[in-house]
Amino acid sequence: MPIPIISEGLFEGFDSVPYLPTVLKTVPALLLVYLLKRYFGGAVNKSERLMRSKVVMITGGTSGVGASVARELAQRGAQVILLTQHPPSDPFLAEYIEDLRATTNNELVYAEQVDLSSLHSIRLFATKWVDNAPPRRLDMIILCAATMTPPRSKPEVTKDGLEASWGINYLANFHLLSILSPALRAQPPDRDVRVIFGTCSSYMGGNIDQKVKKQKYASTNVYGTSxxxxxxxxxxxxxxLEAYKRPDSQPNNTRVVLADPGWSRTPGMRRWLTAGSLWGLFFYLIMWPFWWLVLKSPDQGAQSFLLAAMEADLGRGAGGRMIKECRDIAYVRPEIKDDNAAKDLWALSEKQIETLEKEGAIKRTQEKKEKEKREKTEKATTDGGLQSENRADQSRKAGSRRSRKAA
Ligand SMILES: NC(=O)c1ccc[n+]([C@@H]2O[C@H](COP(=O)([O-])OP(=O)(O)OC[C@H]3O[C@@H](n4cnc5c(N)ncnc54)[C@H](OP(=O)(O)O)[C@@H]3O)[C@@H](O)[C@H]2O)c1
Structure with missing residues (x-):
């Protein structure tokens, strides 16, 4: 087909070829779109590893990048435990798990309820997991869940009253890992254990100094701060983890890896871009071709997480490496490697958790007492009602006996 067209162009002039000018204009434009799409799509994970028999716990595995990571790991045979804020009885969650099992041909996909906006919910799950004897197998924890309050929206708070980005993106993970730490340290020494933290380039504009020193929430860039x-x-x-002396005297075998997916078209990003409003959604839809071009799909965003989970090299040597676009990158902020900053933050986090858990426990006890009181009152009212009903019934019966006798 191209040969007759080219020969016609050569012998009879290119003007004689139908639609040639249009084609010549369109092809470079399409090529440009293709190249831009490939560029913004980012790097692809080339690490090939079967994950059969590995037990992977993942937060945020029901949406966006986390859902793609969970699907890929399930496809590779891993046992996936989705930590989600919804109860397992939720019909949408049940359907999601059924679908995940069917499409990945892997029955080992489960959900556990862990609401990251509640320190109590995290404690309930994590203590239950750690209390298991002998210790359960746990190869990987992937921390993908996060929240991003849209610009100019009312600040969101967790169930414990914390600013949501700080509470869900940071403190919840601190709390979860602090409790699960013994479960990680109890894994046999030959096991490649990893904890993967989902991060974002917005960390560069974060300010934990303000947070640690003033013990207040940073007024701007709460997401970056978290x-x-x-x-x-x-x-x-x-x-x-490294400071822990194992009973078998073997070195620590858990590695921390940080993964940045890059900007992706996920529900969280959509909520942020639309500022959570209908007008925002309208503009988002109008600009859809632009977002399609410059933002990654959730599958593309998942690539750095998958490399962090599968690359054999990351299971050896020093932990704490950061992966973006499927390669190692350096940290921009010096605090990340600063022991004093870490010490202050750790102390602040423990104090916050202790205070909030105490307040939460008092609140729960009060609520329980009030509920019991309400139930007692309701019971007394019902019993009282029943008694008067019985009396009325008896007098009716008595009345009917008298009238019968009179008759
Ligand atoms: N998208 C981006 O452009 C981008 C860029 C840089 C970094 N990141 C990072 O990549 C990770 C994934 O981002 P994403 O955009 O894919 O997220 P997303 O679509 O917003 O999904 C957030 C996930 O977090 C879960 N979650 C939220 N609140 C929760 C709670 N209280 N308890 C338990 N789970 C909760 C959600 O569960 P439900 O489904 O139940 O709501 C959902 O599965 C995050 O760490 C994010 O910071 C994303």
């Missing part, structure tokens, strides 16, 4: 805190904690957690 991610910076998470990264400081990630390094400190690696050191905490």
């Amino acid at each position: 991610k910076l805190a998470l990264m400081v904690f990630a390094q400190a957690f690696q050191k905490h």
Whole structure:
């Protein structure tokens, strides 16, 4: 087909070839779109590893990048435990798990309820996991869940009353890993154990100094601050694991890896871009071709997480490396490797958790007492009602006997 067209062009002039000028204009434009799409799509994970028999715990595995990571790991045979805020009885969650099992041909996909906006919920799950004897197998924890409050929206708070980015993106992970730490340290020494923290380039604009010194929430860039805190904690957690003396005298075998997916078209990003409003959604839809071009798909965003989970090299040597675009990158903020910053942050986090858990326990006890009181009152009212009903019934019966006798 191209040969007759080219020969016609050569012998009879290119003007004689139908649509040639249009084609010549369109092809470079399409080529440009293709190249831009490939560029913004980012690097692809080339690490090939079967994950059969590995037990992977993942937060945020129900949406966006986390859902793609969970699907790929399930496809590779891993046992996937989705930590989600929804109860397992939720019909949408049940359907999601069924679908994941069917499409990955892997029955080992489960969900556990862990609401990261509640320190109590995290404690309930993590203590239950750690209390298991003998210790359960746990090869990987992937921390993908996060929240991003849209610009100019009302600040969101967790169930414990914390600013949501700080509470869910940072403190929840601190709390979860602090409790699960013995479960990680109990894994046999020959096992390649990893903790993967999801991060974001917005950490560069975060300010934990303000947070640690004034013990207040940073007024701007709360998301970046939460991610910076998470990264400081990630390094400190690696050191905490290394400081542990194993009973078998073997070296620590858990490695911390940080993964940045890059900007991706996920529900979280969409909520942020639309500022959580209908007008925002309208503009988002109008600009859809632009977002399609410059933002990664969730599958493309998952690539750095998958490399962090599968690359054999990351299971050896020093932990605490950061992966973006499927390669090692350096940290921009010096606090991340600063032991003093980590110490201050660790102390602040423990204090916050202790205070909030105490307040939460008092609140729960009060609620329980009030509930019991309400139930007692309701019971008394019902019993009282029943008694008067019985009396009325008896007098009716008595009345009918008298009238019968009279008759
Ligand atoms: N998207 C991007 O452009 C981008 C860029 C840089 C870094 N990142 C990072 O990549 C990771 C994934 O981002 P994403 O955009 O894919 O996220 P996403 O679509 O917003 O999904 C967030 C996930 O977090 C879960 N989650 C939120 N609140 C929770 C809670 N209280 N308890 C338990 N789970 C909760 C959600 O669960 P439900 O489904 O139940 O709501 C959902 O699965 C995050 O760490 C994010 O910071 C993303």
